[in-house]
Amino acid sequence: xxxxxxxxxxxxxxxxxxxxxxxxxxxxxxxxxxxxxxxxxxxxxxxxxxxxxxxxxxxxxxxxxxxxxxxxxxxxxxxxxxxxxxxxxxxxxxxxxxxxxxxxxxxxxxxxxxxxxxxxxxxxxxxxxxxxxxxxxxxxxxxxxxxxxxxxxxxxxxxxxxxxxxxxxxxxxxxxxxxxxxxxxxxxxxxxxxxxxxxxxxxxxxxxxxxxxxxxxxxxxxxxxxxxxxxxxxxxxxxxxxxxxxxxxxxxxxxxxxxxxxxxxxxxxxxxxxxxxxxxxxxxxxxxxxxxxxxx
Amino acid sequence: xxxxxxxxxxxxxxxxxxxxxxxxxxxxxxxxxxxxxxxxxxxxxxxxxxxxxxxxxxxxxxxxxxxxxxxxxxxxxxxxxxxxxxxxxxxxxxxxxxxxxxxxxxxxxxxxxxxxxxxxxxxxxxxxxxxxxxxxxxxxxxxxxxxxxxxxxxxxxxxxxxxxxxxxxxxxxxxxxxxxxxxxxxxxxxxxxxxxxxxxxxxxxxxxxxxxxxxxxxxxxxxxxxxx
Numbered sequence: 001x002x003x004x005x006x007x008x009x010x011x012x013x014x015x016x017x018x019x020x021x022x023x024x025x026x027x028x029x030x031x032x033x034x035x036x037x038x039x040x041x042x043x044x045x046x047x048x049x050x051x052x053x054x055x056x057x058x059x060x061x062x063x064x065x066x067x068x069x070x071x072x073x074x075x076x077x078x079x080x081x082x083x084x085x086x087x088x089x090x091x092x093x094x095x096x097x098x099x100x101x102x103x104x105x106x107x108x109x110x111x112x113x114x115x116x117x118x119x120x121x122x123x124x125x126x127x128x129x130x131x132x133x134x135x136x137x138x139x140x141x142x143x144x145x146x147x148x149x150x151x152x153x154x155x156x157x158x159x160x161x162x163x164x165x166x167x168x169x170x171x172x173x174x175x176x177x178x179x180x181x182x183x184x185x186x187x188x189x190x191x192x193x194x195x196x197x198x199x200x201x202x203x204x205x206x207x208x209x210x211x212x213x214x215x216x217x218x219x220x221x222x223x224x225x226x227x228x229x230x231x232x233x234x235x236x237x238x239x240x241x242x243x244x245x246x247x248x249x250x251x252x253x254x255x256x257x258x259x260x261x262x263x264x265x266x267x268x269x270x271x272x273x274x275x276x277x278x279x280x281x282x283x284x285x286x287x288x289x290x291x292x293x294x295x296x
Numbered sequence: 297x298x299x300x301x302x303x304x305x306x307x308x309x310x311x312x313x314x315x316x317x318x319x320x321x322x323x324x325x326x327x328x329x330x331x332x333x334x335x336x337x338x339x340x341x342x343x344x345x346x347x348x349x350x351x352x353x354x355x356x357x358x359x360x361x362x363x364x365x366x367x368x369x370x371x372x373x374x375x376x377x378x379x380x381x382x383x384x385x386x387x388x389x390x391x392x393x394x395x396x397x398x399x400x401x402x403x404x405x406x407x408x409x410x411x412x413x414x415x416x417x418x419x420x421x422x423x424x425x426x427x428x429x430x431x432x433x434x435x436x437x438x439x440x441x442x443x444x445x446x447x448x449x450x451x452x453x454x455x456x457x458x459x460x461x462x463x464x465x466x467x468x469x470x471x472x473x474x475x476x477x478x479x480x481x482x483x484x485x486x487x488x489x490x491x492x493x494x495x496x497x498x499x500x501x502x503x504x505x506x507x508x509x510x511x512x513x514x515x516x517x518x519x520x521x522x523x524x
Contacts, residue, residue: 002403200386206344207449208374209401211366 007216014193014221025189026229029281032182033233033274034240036175040273041241043171044261050164060137060150061092062124068146070122076144077124083140085133089126094118121148179281186285190222194289201293211294218286226282230274238267297322298343298453298484303352303362305338311508312338316352318503318510320486322452325479327495328488330505336488339505340455343486344376345369357452374402377446377454377483381461383438385430391417391441392426398445412448420444420474436467440474447478454478456487460494472498 015022064073073091080089097120102109126141128134138150194201204214242263249260298320305312313335320326328336341347342354345361354361357375364372385394392413399409417423420440422433430438439459446454456475460468472494479485489495495502495517504512 002405006400199384203384203386203397204401206373206378207398207401207445208370208372210370213401 003213003216006213007220010217011220011224014217015224018189018193018196021189021192022225025185026225026232028185029182029226029229029278030232030236032178032185033229033278034236036178037233037237037270037274038240039171039174040270041237041261041266043168044266044269046164046167046171048261050160053160058128060126060128060134060141062126062141062150063121063148064123065146065148066121068122072146073122073124076141076146080124080126080137080141083137085128085130085137087127087129089124092123092125094120094122097121097123179277182281183285183288186222186225186282187289188285189225190218190286191289193221194218194293198293214294215287215290218290219283222282222284222286223279224282226278226280226285227275228278229282230271230278233278234267234271234274237270238263241266297355297357298486299353299355300342301353303342303349303354305342305347305349311335312347313342313349313505314508316508316510318513320484322484323479323482325476325485325498325500326487327498327500327502328486328505329490329495329502330511334505335508336505337457338508340457340486340488343453343455344378345372374449375452377449377451379439379442379446379454379456379459381458383430383435383442383462385438385441385445387430390427390429391422391433394430394441395445395448398448402449416444416448434467435463436470439463439467439471443471443474443478447483451483453484453486456485458488458490460489460491465493468494469497 062076070091077089077091080086095118098112098118101120102112105112124141126137128137135152138152141147141150201214245260245263298318300316300318303316304314306314316335316339328339330336338347342349343356343361345364349362352362356372359368359372359375361372386397389397395413395416396409399412404412414423414426417426420443422437422440422444425433425437425441430441433441439462443454443459454475459475460471463471468491475485475487476498499516502512502514502517503510
């Protein structure tokens with residue numbers, strides 16, 4: 001207990017005494033975390049979009065010719081329901097399709113009013129219980145008379161998955177790289193304070209201080225630096241992201257038909273990730289910089 | 297009790313200490329003499345486990361240093377007080393704080409520290425300087441502070457590495473009297489020195505090391521080789 005109190009007291013004194021260096025390293029780690037945070041948010045959004053896309057594509061849409069009656073459509077539904085891999089099939093009229101567009105476009109729905117007649121076809125929607133059966137179901141559906149087209153989205157899904165995996169792997173690599181750089185930055189800062197107190201440390205060793213007793217203040221110092229940086233970075237990242245959501249949220253919804261992850265939801269998560277990350281970076285940095293001085 | 301049995305330590309090709317055997321009983325006062333680079337520092341570093349022996353066994357106060365885990369090293373060092381030629385005081389701490397520091401590290405309560413430090417300062421004769429900083433003291437006074445720090449936690453052994461090397465003869469002699477006084481209270485003292493006159497005058501046990509070998513061990517001896 002006394003050791004912990006001593007470590008905190010020493011650490012605060014040190015951070016304050018070397019405030020130029022402390023502030024410098026808080027700045028650089030904040031900058032790292034800022035970039036890291038933007039990549040993190042990118043990864044989260046891409047992940048969400050992919051999830052949405054996958055959900056969307058477990059539904060097939062069978063477009064019908066305008067000449068096909070609703071009765072023959074119902075017969076089709078009957079026989080489709082028995083096909084392996086189909087969990088549900090229902091009729092989706094051109095009116096419902098238009099309504100869906102209106103809802104999605106929201107404020108800009110008035111644009112649809114300019115259309116002379118509804119250009120959307122009637123269709124049958126099929127939800128699949130197993131995505132891999134999509135091709136087989138499509139074959140069956142195409143064989144029915146009165147079917148205009150069944151778009152196959154399998155290739156498209158594969159393409160999307162490949163891209164999003166790429167983006168997420170890339171973001172991960174950047175994140176790992178930035179973490180390593182941050183650890184080096186902290187360890188250099190701590191090394192300066194360690195060097196300034198080399199004599200004190202050697203005396204502590206001769207008097208019989210344990211390694212953890214010697215390391216304690218420096219460890220807390222690193223963790224404080226990491227903690228401050230994390231909080232600063234969360235603030236900055238959220239400010240930037242809130243602006244992005246404000247500016248592009250609506251467009252993202254239209255273009256990608258998924259919404260961006262809301263800013264306030266991310267704040268909690270980001271704090272939950274950054275705070276432990278920042279503190280670990282600080283702790284690791286200080287342990288690394290101490291190693292040379294403690295090899296008993 | 298310090299006991300070296302057939303201890304060898306080499307630095308690559310260079311011999312630090314070879315087949316060293318020595319026993320220092322509790323309460324002994326031992327001078328360690330020999331030319332520079334003979335192995336005196338190696339001897340002290342081995343006692344404090346700053347370096348590990350290549351072979352042989354070393355016992356300090358019942359602890360087998362040669363088989364000790366790193367975790368036990370602080371424990372070992374608490375049984376050995378250290379005094380250096382260059383005093384090694386913390387410049388930004390007062391005399392009182394410098395001595396108290398040694399107690400804080402071993403986690404004594406502030407109450408015990410406040411009671412114990414003045415006591416030890418008066419023993420080494422610098423009570424009046426408790427609130428001064430090291431640079432305000434003479435060299436002899438600084439060494440007294442260093443000695444106070446070394447003995448405040450009641451170590452079994454006090455190791456002094458040329459403690460009079462930076463002092464004029466009169467002051468040196470005062471420090472020797474202080475060390476003798478500490479020795480009389482039961483603390484084993486191992487003192488590395490080049491000061492022939494001091495060794496001759498004290499008439500204590502003298503261990504001579506040369507080229508990594510213990511070549512002389514005389515009870516109530518004098519400096520044997522005039523050339524060191």
